[in-house]
Amino acid sequence: MKKEVLAVVCGLSLVLAAGACKKKEEKPPVPQTGMPGQQQPMPPGHQAMMPKGETSIVVPDTVKGKWKGVVLVVEDKTTKKKEELTINVNSDMKVPNSNLKISVGEFLPDFKMDGLTLTSVSNEPNNPAAAINVSENGKQIFPAEQGKKWGWLYTKFPTVHPFDHPKYSISLKNGVKKG
Numbered sequence: 001m002k003k004e005v006l007a008v009v010c011g012l013s014l015v016l017a018a019g020a021c022k023k024k025e026e027k028p029p030v031p032q033t034g035m036p037g038q039q040q041p042m043p044p045g046h047q048a049m050m051p052k053g054e055t056s057i058v059v060p061d062t063v064k065g066k067w068k069g070v071v072l073v074v075e076d077k078t079t080k081k082k083e084e085l086t087i088n089v090n091s092d093m094k095v096p097n098s099n100l101k102i103s104v105g106e107f108l109p110d111f112k113m114d115g116l117t118l119t120s121v122s123n124e125p126n127n128p129a130a131a132i133n134v135s136e137n138g139k140q141i142f143p144a145e146q147g148k149k150w151g152w153l154y155t156k157f158p159t160v161h162p163f164d165h166p167k168y169s170i171s172l173k174n175g176v177k178k179g
Helices: 002-021
Strands: 056-058 067-076 081-088 091-094 100-108 111-114 117-120 129-136 139-142 151-154 168-177
Touching (some): 056 100, 081 091, 100 117, 151 168
Antiparallel strands (some): 091 100, 111 117
């Protein structure tokens, strides 16, 4: 009987010791990428809870009327020729020697997305973003999503929702202040 109890105790001791020696599995941290003012990516296996509905652009009084336009850099990818175009806010311009027309909506110098609201947290160009619409031969090509009026270009994050075209690239250089 003593041998059986001793065997059970030894067996339990081994199981407990083995469990205590196992290194605790740690999940690697989720890299924090993305833009300031936007939600960080969800860990793998989690679904992002995007608010449903239409986004609205709110230009605060501290920003309203302070920016007259934007400078966009248009590059012909075949010739590698770059051209800077200054386009006024809420206006459009045909890209010379192309079938492209760029419409510029609002310019937000310190872009922030809060739920369905797109706004600027200050009038300082900390995170410049411009709402643009690009059409080719009269057909909207940016944003590519049907029914969406504006796509956004970001100075500091040009690869976030970039303009995608086989021949041209368009990027936001900066905003142009009034006066």
